[in-house]
Amino acid sequence: MRISHSLAESARHQTEATPEDWEATYRQMVLFDLAADVELGFFLAYYRNFAIPSIAATLQRNGEITQRPVKRSYDTAIVTYELVCNGLDSDRGRHMIRLLNHVHRHVPGNNDDFLYVLLTLLVVPIRWARTHAWRAPTPAEEKAATRFYRELGARMNIGTIPSTFAEAEQFFDDYERENIAHSPGGAELMDSTVQVLKSRLPAPARPLAKTMLTAMFDDDRLTDALGLPRATQLSKATLKTVLKARNAIHRRRPLSSKPHFVPGEAGSSLYPNGYRLDDIGPENIMSPASQSNHEPS
Template sequence: MSIHTSLAASLRRQLSASPDDWEATFRSMVLFDLAADMELGFFLSYYRNFAIPSIASTLHANGEIQQRPMKRSYDTAIVIYELIANGLDSDRGRDMIALLNRVHRNVPGSKDDFLYVLLTLLVVPIRWSRRHAWRQPTPAELAAASRFFTELGSRMNIDGMPETYADAEQFFDRYEAAHVAPSIEGQHLMDATIQVFQSRLPRPLRAFAGQIISVMLDDGRLVSALGLPRATWLSRTTLKGGLAIRNATRRRRPLEQKPHFTPGKAVSSLYPNGYSLGQIGPINVPHSPAARNNELP
């Protein structure tokens, strides 16, 4: 199979995917076809919560992000990737959903607050991929992503999930229009978390971490709420050019054979030798015995 046939075959599979195969379709999207861009989208979705004063106040009062910003950031990503890679009803998936429910059991917030937090993980990565990925998400992928988060929301007792991706975008935009605003708590959370992004950048770029995030967010209202520096024409042009070169290169390579995420394997310097599910999550939230012992062979 040639390089171009490989990419074309992948696209055909994702275009013609059955609605019944929503979990496999979304898994392929996140771990193979659009892996790098979906990861960046998940990363950006994490910051948006800090721009909602009520949510930022709750997160700030908890103290977990300020005290362990790297662990909180990577654990949040691990949970969502565990769910995608293994499936919502797998043993590891059920352990991660149980952890999410324990973590959020006594968290204050309105129904719309919880719905918004969940929908950041749907809307933000897809919007980023639509604007910047090497190809557009397919209609089947949009439907599969929406179904995945609807099912996750049901398992987390979050009611009112939009029926379609378009409905999710409408709720998301209405909520942000009504609630995005600066807050001291949100800016403290942003200041604590930006070091995680800096650690992933080449050393010469670390001083520009805030401006790089601003360019990626591409939303002046959000940038102001988070206390980030304004993006410049040069930084926007650099990002656009860099992504264009990356995408041109990507289209000339075969689809990756290894998934973007492998459960239990090493993750940055936080879990250099891999992790067990019992290590994931806030240190003051107990895990089930199954999660403490749930290690991959």
């Protein structure tokens, strides 16, 4: 299997990365080596929250996703990429962490709920890349990713964060086994957000948006909870063929010299001229009153 020299060299460097370089190692994976697949993983992670009824109810009550699905979707991605690109302790990174803590200050939920949301960003992209990327993440990359979210979670005052990727997977799977279920709120959130995906597809492909999603999920329990049609053998086979062809082409191309994300320059219809940090964030933020009115009994 022929691989371009620059891809092979970067993969070698990522394999040999030291634990002390965790932030740079994760940044290289997200912005360069596995950029397209990590982005897809973030995209799929975003949807999984809707399959947890308690989380879906909170998101629906807040109204941001149903009222402003495009902004919520893009802003969520921008916050993540700002943290990865600039570093957790950079000025821009600290700004984003303050935003996250402010937005979630009065959101109802227990530590496991917040930990699950955090770990979707770790587990889902790594699992997707293991199966579908042009190469699997290296052990050093998986350790770096785990350290990144452990550090982020600590700055958000989330407790009992797993220290290894295997532990993160175990928590993630146990939490989903106990909590995934269909809910009207989750289905409504899913329907609102699918419109964002459709808007990014060519017109002829828009009717296939849900089919594409369920093939990427490849999880009947999840698709049932989200109110989506189950993936068919044909849709899964088509996805596998498309990704195999994509990877074959990718392996022969040099590693991109331009990062997948440049702070302030998000190329989207939402921010066509770029964005300022103060542009990012929801309009509706939950208050102490909304929390006390909806605490689980």
